[in-house]
Amino acid sequence: MTTDSRTPLIGRALTAFATTSVLALGVTTVPAHAGPGGHDHDRADRGRHHAKPLVIAHRGASGYRPEHTLAAYKLAIQMGADYVEPDLVSTKDGVLVARHENEISGTTDVAEHPEFADRRTTKLIDGAPITGWFTEDFTLAELKTLRAKERLPQVRPGNTVYDGRFEVPTLSEVIRLVKAESRRAGRRIGLAPETKHPTYFDSIGLSMEEPLVATLRRHGLDRPNAKVVLQSFETGNLRDLAEMTEVPIAQLIDGSGAPYDLRAAGSPTTYRDMITPAGLTEIATYAEWVSPTKGLILPRDRATGATGEPTALVGDAHAAGLKVVTWTLRLENQFMATNFRVGTDPNAPGDMVAETQALLDAGVDALFTDHPDVGVTARDAWVEDRSAVAAR
Numbered sequence: 223m224t225t226d227s228r229t230p231l232i233g234r235a236l237t238a239f240a241t242t243s244v245l246a247l248g249v250t251t252v253p254a255h256a257g258p259g260g261h262d263h264d265r266a267d268r269g270r271h272h273a274k275p276l277v278i279a280h281r282g283a284s285g286y287r288p289e290h291t292l293a294a295y296k297l298a299i300q301m302g303a304d305y306v307e308p309d310l311v312s313t314k315d316g317v318l319v320a321r322h323e324n325e326i327s328g329t330t331d332v333a334e335h336p337e338f339a340d341r342r343t344t345k346l347i348d349g350a351p352i353t354g355w356f357t358e359d360f361t362l363a364e365l366k367t368l369r370a371k372e373r374l375p376q377v378r379p380g381n382t383v384y385d386g387r388f389e390v391p392t393l394s395e396v397i398r399l400v401k402a403e404s405r406r407a408g409r410r411i412g413l414a415p416e417t418k419h420p421t422y423f424d425s426i427g428l429s430m431e432e433p434l435v436a437t438l439r440r441h442g443l444d445r446p447n448a449k450v451v452l453q454s455f456e457t458g459n460l461r462d463l464a465e466m467t468e469v470p471i472a473q474l475i476d477g478s479g480a481p482y483d484l485r486a487a488g489s490p491t492t493y494r495d496m497i498t499p500a501g502l503t504e505i506a507t508y509a510e511w512v513s514p515t516k517g518l519i520l521p522r523d524r525a526t527g528a529t530g531e532p533t534a535l536v537g538d539a540h541a542a543g544l545k546v547v548t549w550t551l552r553l554e555n556q557f558m559a560t561n562f563r564v565g566t567d568p569n570a571p572g573d574m575v576a577e578t579q580a581l582l583d584a585g586v587d588a589l590f591t592d593h594p595d596v597g598v599t600a601r602d603a604w605v606e607d608r609s610a611v612a613a614r
Contacts, residue, residue: 274605276588277597278414279303280550281322285592288370288381289329290320291388292399299403302598305412305449307590308396311419312428317362318393318437322373324419327354330368331386338364347422348482358428365390377554377569393434397441412449416474420459421483431459435466444468451511456483464508472511472547477518497535502542511588512539516548519584520559527560532584540585547588548581553596575600 282294283301295306308320324347327333332355333342341360344353357365371385372378391399397413404411417430424430434452438444446468453472454460460471473496479485480492495501497514505512519536520529539546550557556568562577564570574593578600581589591597 275582275586275601276304276412276547277302277594277601278305278307278412278547278588278590279594280307280590280592281309282306283592283594285378285553286381288372288384288388290322290391291370291384292391292395293384293388295396295399296403298594299400299407299411301595303411303594304588305414305451306396306400307414307416307453308391308393309416309418310393310430310434311357312423312430312433313357313360313362313365315361316428316433318430318433319357319362319365320391320393320396321357322418324357324423325352325354326357326368326390329373330355330370330390332368335368348419349485358423358426362392377556393437394441397437397443401441410449412451413443414451414453414472416453417456417459419482420454420456421486424459431462431466435463438467438469446470453511453513456481458483461508470510471508472513473505473509474549475512475514475518477515497538499538499542502539502544506542506544510545511547512544513547513549513590516551516581516589519546519548519586520580522559529559529561529580536585545587546585547590548586549590551578551581551589551591551593551597553593575603579604 279295279298279301281289282291282296283298283303284290284294287294287297290308295308298306309322310318311321311324312318321329323329332338338355338360341355342353343356343359344351345356346352366389368390369386370388370390372381375382393415400411400413415434417434420430435444438448438450442448443450444467448469450469451472452460452463452467452469453474455474455476457473460473464471475493475497478493480489481496484491491501496505497512497518502512514535519532521533522528523530536546551574552558553571553574554569555563555565555572558572558574558577562574562580563572574591574596578589578591578597582601582604589597589601
Protein backbone atom coordinates (compact mmCIF):
# COMPACT_ATOMS: atom_id res chain seq x y z
CA MET A 223 0.00 0.00 0.00
CA THR A 224 2.22 2.79 -1.25
CA THR A 225 1.59 6.43 -0.44
CA ASP A 226 0.44 7.11 -4.00
CA SER A 227 -2.19 4.36 -3.75
CA ARG A 228 -3.66 5.46 -0.44
CA THR A 229 -6.60 7.47 -1.80
CA PRO A 230 -7.85 4.83 -4.25
CA LEU A 231 -7.39 2.14 -1.61
CA ILE A 232 -9.57 3.96 0.89
CA GLY A 233 -12.06 4.57 -1.89
CA ARG A 234 -12.23 0.85 -2.63
CA ALA A 235 -12.70 0.03 1.06
CA LEU A 236 -15.40 2.67 1.39
CA THR A 237 -17.22 1.41 -1.69
CA ALA A 238 -17.08 -2.19 -0.50
CA PHE A 239 -18.49 -1.46 2.91
CA ALA A 240 -21.06 0.95 1.56
CA THR A 241 -22.31 -2.09 -0.35
CA THR A 242 -22.30 -4.02 2.91
CA SER A 243 -24.38 -1.33 4.58
CA VAL A 244 -26.93 -1.55 1.76
CA LEU A 245 -27.11 -5.30 2.29
CA ALA A 246 -27.68 -4.77 5.99
CA LEU A 247 -30.68 -2.64 5.13
CA GLY A 248 -32.24 -5.52 3.25
CA VAL A 249 -31.38 -4.81 -0.40
CA THR A 250 -30.67 -8.12 -2.08
CA THR A 251 -27.51 -8.50 -4.12
CA VAL A 252 -24.96 -11.21 -4.82
CA PRO A 253 -21.40 -10.46 -3.62
CA ALA A 254 -18.43 -11.45 -5.74
CA HIS A 255 -16.49 -14.20 -4.02
CA ALA A 256 -13.58 -13.97 -6.43
CA GLY A 257 -10.96 -11.63 -5.07
CA PRO A 258 -9.60 -8.94 -7.40
CA GLY A 259 -6.33 -9.44 -9.17
CA GLY A 260 -6.94 -13.15 -9.74
CA HIS A 261 -6.84 -14.02 -6.02
CA ASP A 262 -9.77 -16.35 -6.51
CA HIS A 263 -9.52 -19.41 -4.24
CA ASP A 264 -13.26 -19.78 -3.61
CA ARG A 265 -12.81 -18.39 -0.15
CA ALA A 266 -16.00 -20.02 1.12
CA ASP A 267 -14.45 -23.46 0.60
CA ARG A 268 -11.16 -22.38 2.14
CA GLY A 269 -13.04 -21.00 5.13
CA ARG A 270 -14.40 -24.29 6.43
CA HIS A 271 -13.50 -24.70 10.06
CA HIS A 272 -10.90 -27.04 11.52
CA ALA A 273 -11.86 -30.28 13.27
CA LYS A 274 -9.34 -29.44 15.99
CA PRO A 275 -9.37 -25.81 17.13
CA LEU A 276 -6.06 -23.96 16.98
CA VAL A 277 -4.22 -22.29 19.85
CA ILE A 278 -2.37 -19.13 18.77
CA ALA A 279 0.23 -17.68 21.12
CA HIS A 280 -0.69 -14.00 21.44
CA ARG A 281 2.57 -12.06 21.08
CA GLY A 282 4.28 -15.33 22.06
CA ALA A 283 3.91 -16.79 25.53
CA SER A 284 3.42 -13.24 26.78
CA GLY A 285 2.00 -14.41 30.10
CA TYR A 286 5.47 -15.72 30.98
CA ARG A 287 8.02 -13.62 29.05
CA PRO A 288 8.11 -10.04 27.77
CA GLU A 289 5.92 -9.96 24.68
CA HIS A 290 7.22 -10.05 21.12
CA THR A 291 10.61 -11.46 22.00
CA LEU A 292 12.20 -14.55 20.50
CA ALA A 293 12.14 -16.03 24.00
CA ALA A 294 8.37 -15.55 24.21
CA TYR A 295 7.82 -17.17 20.81
CA LYS A 296 10.14 -20.08 21.59
CA LEU A 297 8.45 -20.79 24.93
CA ALA A 298 5.02 -20.68 23.26
CA ILE A 299 6.10 -23.33 20.78
CA GLN A 300 7.50 -25.47 23.58
CA MET A 301 4.12 -25.15 25.32
CA GLY A 302 2.38 -26.60 22.27
CA ALA A 303 1.03 -23.52 20.49
CA ASP A 304 -0.06 -24.17 16.91
CA TYR A 305 0.76 -20.62 15.77
CA VAL A 306 2.66 -17.63 17.14
CA GLU A 307 1.61 -14.03 16.53
CA PRO A 308 4.05 -11.20 15.81
CA ASP A 309 2.54 -7.72 15.62
CA LEU A 310 4.43 -5.76 12.97
CA VAL A 311 5.57 -2.14 12.80
CA SER A 312 8.21 -0.49 10.62
CA THR A 313 11.62 0.99 11.29
CA LYS A 314 12.89 4.19 9.67
CA ASP A 315 14.70 2.09 7.07
CA GLY A 316 11.63 0.02 6.21
CA VAL A 317 12.32 -3.17 8.17
CA LEU A 318 9.35 -4.90 9.80
CA VAL A 319 9.90 -5.63 13.49
CA ALA A 320 7.76 -7.25 16.18
CA ARG A 321 6.23 -4.73 18.59
CA HIS A 322 2.64 -4.34 19.72
CA GLU A 323 2.76 -0.63 18.94
CA ASN A 324 5.11 1.69 17.11
CA GLU A 325 5.35 3.68 20.36
CA ILE A 326 7.89 1.67 22.36
CA SER A 327 8.40 3.33 25.73
CA GLY A 328 6.26 0.68 27.43
CA THR A 329 7.96 -2.33 25.86
CA THR A 330 11.64 -1.31 25.65
CA ASP A 331 14.25 0.53 27.71
CA VAL A 332 14.42 3.40 25.21
CA ALA A 333 13.77 5.98 27.96
CA GLU A 334 17.03 4.90 29.62
CA HIS A 335 19.09 5.75 26.53
CA PRO A 336 20.22 9.40 26.74
CA GLU A 337 21.41 9.30 23.14
CA PHE A 338 17.76 8.98 22.07
CA ALA A 339 16.23 11.50 24.50
CA ASP A 340 15.64 14.06 21.75
CA ARG A 341 13.51 11.60 19.78
CA ARG A 342 10.70 11.67 22.29
CA THR A 343 7.80 13.36 20.55
CA THR A 344 4.03 13.50 20.15
CA LYS A 345 2.36 12.13 17.03
CA LEU A 346 -1.18 11.65 15.82
CA ILE A 347 -1.67 7.87 15.43
CA ASP A 348 -5.04 6.80 14.05
CA GLY A 349 -6.46 10.16 15.03
CA ALA A 350 -5.21 10.12 18.65
CA PRO A 351 -2.21 12.04 20.09
CA ILE A 352 0.46 9.68 21.42
CA THR A 353 3.65 10.77 23.19
CA GLY A 354 6.81 8.69 23.34
CA TRP A 355 9.40 7.11 21.10
CA PHE A 356 8.39 5.57 17.76
CA THR A 357 9.96 2.78 15.75
CA GLU A 358 9.74 4.76 12.52
CA ASP A 359 12.21 7.28 13.97
CA PHE A 360 14.88 4.59 14.48
CA THR A 361 16.92 2.56 12.05
CA LEU A 362 17.05 -1.16 12.65
CA ALA A 363 20.64 -0.84 13.88
CA GLU A 364 19.51 1.72 16.47
CA LEU A 365 16.55 -0.39 17.59
CA LYS A 366 18.91 -3.32 18.10
CA THR A 367 20.66 -1.34 20.84
CA LEU A 368 17.44 -1.36 22.89
CA ARG A 369 16.20 -4.19 25.07
CA ALA A 370 12.67 -5.41 25.70
CA LYS A 371 10.84 -5.13 29.00
CA GLU A 372 7.56 -6.37 30.45
CA ARG A 373 4.59 -4.23 29.36
CA LEU A 374 2.39 -5.12 32.39
CA PRO A 375 4.82 -5.18 35.35
CA GLN A 376 2.09 -4.68 37.96
CA VAL A 377 0.08 -7.57 36.58
CA ARG A 378 2.99 -9.89 35.73
CA PRO A 379 5.86 -8.99 38.07
CA GLY A 380 7.50 -12.36 37.49
CA ASN A 381 8.16 -11.38 33.90
CA THR A 382 10.23 -8.38 34.93
CA VAL A 383 13.19 -10.63 35.78
CA TYR A 384 13.65 -10.91 32.01
CA ASP A 385 13.74 -7.14 31.44
CA GLY A 386 16.84 -6.10 29.53
CA ARG A 387 17.70 -9.57 28.20
CA PHE A 388 16.11 -9.63 24.76
CA GLU A 389 16.32 -7.60 21.55
CA VAL A 390 13.50 -6.33 19.37
CA PRO A 391 13.26 -9.07 16.70
CA THR A 392 12.68 -8.58 13.00
CA LEU A 393 10.01 -10.51 11.14
CA SER A 394 12.75 -12.50 9.40
CA GLU A 395 14.23 -13.46 12.76
CA VAL A 396 10.84 -14.63 13.98
CA ILE A 397 10.38 -16.73 10.84
CA ARG A 398 13.81 -18.32 11.21
CA LEU A 399 13.05 -19.16 14.85
CA VAL A 400 9.68 -20.70 13.93
CA LYS A 401 11.31 -22.84 11.24
CA ALA A 402 14.07 -24.00 13.58
CA GLU A 403 11.63 -24.81 16.38
CA SER A 404 9.34 -26.62 13.94
CA ARG A 405 12.24 -28.90 13.01
CA ARG A 406 13.11 -29.40 16.67
CA ALA A 407 9.52 -30.16 17.67
CA GLY A 408 8.79 -32.36 14.66
CA ARG A 409 5.65 -30.39 13.79
CA ARG A 410 4.99 -27.38 11.58
CA ILE A 411 4.34 -24.21 13.60
CA GLY A 412 2.24 -21.47 12.04
CA LEU A 413 2.76 -17.72 11.91
CA ALA A 414 0.01 -15.08 12.31
CA PRO A 415 1.50 -11.62 11.64
CA GLU A 416 -0.65 -8.56 12.31
CA THR A 417 0.02 -5.26 10.56
CA LYS A 418 -0.33 -2.38 13.03
CA HIS A 419 -1.53 1.07 11.88
CA PRO A 420 -1.08 0.40 8.15
CA THR A 421 -2.83 3.60 7.07
CA TYR A 422 -0.58 5.67 9.32
CA PHE A 423 2.58 3.95 8.07
CA ASP A 424 1.41 4.39 4.49
CA SER A 425 0.93 8.11 5.13
CA ILE A 426 4.59 8.53 6.11
CA GLY A 427 5.94 6.56 3.16
CA LEU A 428 6.57 3.28 5.00
CA SER A 429 4.08 0.97 3.33
CA MET A 430 3.90 -2.37 5.14
CA GLU A 431 2.36 -4.69 2.57
CA GLU A 432 5.25 -4.86 0.14
CA PRO A 433 7.98 -5.70 2.69
CA LEU A 434 5.65 -8.17 4.39
CA VAL A 435 4.95 -10.11 1.20
CA ALA A 436 8.58 -9.85 0.11
CA THR A 437 9.71 -11.35 3.43
CA LEU A 438 7.24 -14.21 3.15
CA ARG A 439 8.44 -14.95 -0.37
CA ARG A 440 12.08 -14.82 0.66
CA HIS A 441 11.36 -17.49 3.25
CA GLY A 442 9.20 -19.64 0.94
CA LEU A 443 5.95 -18.83 2.75
CA ASP A 444 3.90 -17.11 0.04
CA ARG A 445 1.75 -20.10 -0.85
CA PRO A 446 -1.78 -21.23 0.06
CA ASN A 447 -0.61 -24.22 2.10
CA ALA A 448 1.88 -22.25 4.17
CA LYS A 449 0.90 -22.06 7.82
CA VAL A 450 0.55 -18.28 7.69
CA VAL A 451 -2.45 -16.03 8.38
CA LEU A 452 -2.20 -12.26 7.88
CA GLN A 453 -4.33 -10.04 10.13
CA SER A 454 -5.32 -6.43 10.61
CA PHE A 455 -8.00 -4.31 12.24
CA GLU A 456 -8.10 -2.22 9.07
CA THR A 457 -9.72 -3.38 5.84
CA GLY A 458 -8.00 -1.75 2.88
CA ASN A 459 -4.59 -3.22 3.56
CA LEU A 460 -6.15 -6.69 3.86
CA ARG A 461 -7.79 -6.22 0.48
CA ASP A 462 -4.41 -5.22 -0.94
CA LEU A 463 -2.74 -8.23 0.67
CA ALA A 464 -5.42 -10.52 -0.77
CA GLU A 465 -4.30 -9.38 -4.21
CA MET A 466 -0.59 -9.68 -3.43
CA THR A 467 -0.25 -13.01 -1.67
CA GLU A 468 -1.67 -16.54 -1.58
CA VAL A 469 -1.81 -16.93 2.21
CA PRO A 470 -5.09 -16.66 4.17
CA ILE A 471 -6.35 -13.35 5.52
CA ALA A 472 -8.02 -12.61 8.89
CA GLN A 473 -10.18 -9.56 9.55
CA LEU A 474 -9.86 -8.47 13.17
CA ILE A 475 -13.04 -7.09 14.80
CA ASP A 476 -13.03 -4.93 17.91
CA GLY A 477 -15.95 -4.67 20.30
CA SER A 478 -16.63 -1.03 19.46
CA GLY A 479 -15.59 1.64 17.00
CA ALA A 480 -14.60 1.11 13.38
CA PRO A 481 -11.56 0.31 11.25
CA TYR A 482 -9.38 3.39 11.05
CA ASP A 483 -9.09 3.35 7.28
CA LEU A 484 -12.88 3.43 6.96
CA ARG A 485 -13.18 6.22 9.53
CA ALA A 486 -10.51 8.20 7.66
CA ALA A 487 -12.51 7.74 4.46
CA GLY A 488 -15.67 9.05 6.10
CA SER A 489 -17.44 5.70 6.07
CA PRO A 490 -20.15 5.17 8.71
CA THR A 491 -19.43 1.43 8.77
CA THR A 492 -18.57 0.13 12.23
CA TYR A 493 -17.19 -3.17 13.48
CA ARG A 494 -20.73 -4.06 14.53
CA ASP A 495 -21.90 -3.54 10.96
CA MET A 496 -19.16 -5.87 9.77
CA ILE A 497 -20.43 -8.80 11.85
CA THR A 498 -23.97 -8.76 10.48
CA PRO A 499 -24.65 -11.61 8.03
CA ALA A 500 -24.25 -9.12 5.17
CA GLY A 501 -21.02 -7.74 6.60
CA LEU A 502 -19.58 -11.23 7.08
CA THR A 503 -20.46 -12.10 3.50
CA GLU A 504 -18.49 -9.05 2.39
CA ILE A 505 -15.50 -10.01 4.55
CA ALA A 506 -15.52 -13.44 2.91
CA THR A 507 -14.73 -11.81 -0.46
CA TYR A 508 -11.19 -11.01 0.73
CA ALA A 509 -10.60 -13.06 3.90
CA GLU A 510 -10.80 -16.64 5.14
CA TRP A 511 -11.04 -15.75 8.84
CA VAL A 512 -12.94 -13.29 10.97
CA SER A 513 -11.42 -12.51 14.36
CA PRO A 514 -13.84 -10.91 16.84
CA THR A 515 -13.04 -10.07 20.43
CA LYS A 516 -14.44 -12.74 22.75
CA GLY A 517 -17.17 -10.48 24.16
CA LEU A 518 -18.87 -10.46 20.77
CA ILE A 519 -19.22 -14.25 21.05
CA LEU A 520 -19.92 -14.61 24.78
CA PRO A 521 -21.49 -11.29 25.79
CA ARG A 522 -21.40 -10.18 29.42
CA ASP A 523 -24.44 -9.25 31.45
CA ARG A 524 -24.17 -5.56 32.29
CA ALA A 525 -25.37 -6.06 35.86
CA THR A 526 -23.34 -9.11 36.87
CA GLY A 527 -20.43 -9.16 34.43
CA ALA A 528 -21.03 -12.85 33.73
CA THR A 529 -21.25 -14.34 30.27
CA GLY A 530 -24.61 -15.31 28.85
CA GLU A 531 -25.65 -17.43 25.90
CA PRO A 532 -23.45 -17.22 22.79
CA THR A 533 -24.47 -14.78 20.09
CA ALA A 534 -25.20 -15.87 16.53
CA LEU A 535 -21.83 -14.56 15.33
CA VAL A 536 -19.98 -17.87 15.00
CA GLY A 537 -22.82 -19.55 13.17
CA ASP A 538 -23.27 -16.56 10.87
CA ALA A 539 -19.53 -16.50 10.11
CA HIS A 540 -19.48 -20.20 9.30
CA ALA A 541 -22.51 -19.74 7.07
CA ALA A 542 -20.52 -17.09 5.18
CA GLY A 543 -17.63 -19.54 4.77
CA LEU A 544 -15.40 -17.90 7.37
CA LYS A 545 -13.43 -19.53 10.15
CA VAL A 546 -13.57 -17.78 13.53
CA VAL A 547 -10.62 -16.97 15.79
CA THR A 548 -11.28 -15.03 18.99
CA TRP A 549 -9.08 -12.96 21.31
CA THR A 550 -7.61 -12.65 23.89
CA LEU A 551 -7.65 -15.28 26.64
CA ARG A 552 -5.50 -14.37 29.63
CA LEU A 553 -5.08 -16.21 32.89
CA GLU A 554 -5.56 -13.28 35.26
CA ASN A 555 -9.00 -12.62 36.79
CA GLN A 556 -9.21 -9.03 35.58
CA PHE A 557 -9.33 -10.15 31.95
CA MET A 558 -12.23 -12.56 32.48
CA ALA A 559 -15.98 -12.41 32.90
CA THR A 560 -17.04 -12.75 36.52
CA ASN A 561 -18.23 -16.34 36.15
CA PHE A 562 -14.68 -17.44 35.31
CA ARG A 563 -12.90 -15.55 38.09
CA VAL A 564 -11.47 -17.26 41.16
CA GLY A 565 -11.34 -15.10 44.27
CA THR A 566 -11.12 -11.31 44.27
CA ASP A 567 -7.47 -10.59 43.45
CA PRO A 568 -7.54 -9.10 39.92
CA ASN A 569 -4.06 -10.44 39.18
CA ALA A 570 -4.65 -13.97 40.52
CA PRO A 571 -5.36 -16.85 38.12
CA GLY A 572 -8.95 -17.41 37.15
CA ASP A 573 -10.48 -20.43 35.45
CA MET A 574 -9.12 -19.97 31.94
CA VAL A 575 -9.80 -23.63 31.18
CA ALA A 576 -13.52 -23.06 31.67
CA GLU A 577 -13.43 -19.85 29.63
CA THR A 578 -11.56 -21.56 26.80
CA GLN A 579 -13.97 -24.46 26.71
CA ALA A 580 -16.99 -22.15 26.77
CA LEU A 581 -15.68 -20.43 23.64
CA LEU A 582 -14.97 -23.79 22.03
CA ASP A 583 -18.51 -24.88 22.87
CA ALA A 584 -19.67 -21.72 21.08
CA GLY A 585 -17.97 -23.04 17.94
CA VAL A 586 -14.78 -21.00 17.51
CA ASP A 587 -12.10 -22.52 15.29
CA ALA A 588 -9.12 -20.92 17.04
CA LEU A 589 -8.23 -18.63 19.90
CA PHE A 590 -5.47 -16.22 20.87
CA THR A 591 -4.00 -16.54 24.35
CA ASP A 592 -1.17 -15.07 26.39
CA HIS A 593 -0.94 -18.43 28.18
CA PRO A 594 -0.63 -21.10 25.48
CA ASP A 595 0.06 -23.93 27.91
CA VAL A 596 -3.36 -23.42 29.52
CA GLY A 597 -5.00 -22.96 26.14
CA VAL A 598 -3.51 -26.19 24.79
CA THR A 599 -4.47 -28.13 27.93
CA ALA A 600 -8.05 -26.83 27.80
CA ARG A 601 -8.36 -27.44 24.05
CA ASP A 602 -6.99 -30.98 24.23
CA ALA A 603 -9.30 -31.89 27.12
CA TRP A 604 -12.26 -30.44 25.19
CA VAL A 605 -11.35 -32.45 22.08
CA GLU A 606 -10.96 -35.62 24.16
CA ASP A 607 -14.34 -35.09 25.81
CA ARG A 608 -16.00 -34.53 22.44
CA SER A 609 -14.38 -37.69 21.06
CA ALA A 610 -15.52 -39.72 24.04
CA VAL A 611 -19.10 -38.49 23.66
CA ALA A 612 -19.06 -39.25 19.94
CA ALA A 613 -17.79 -42.78 20.59
CA ARG A 614 -20.65 -43.68 22.92
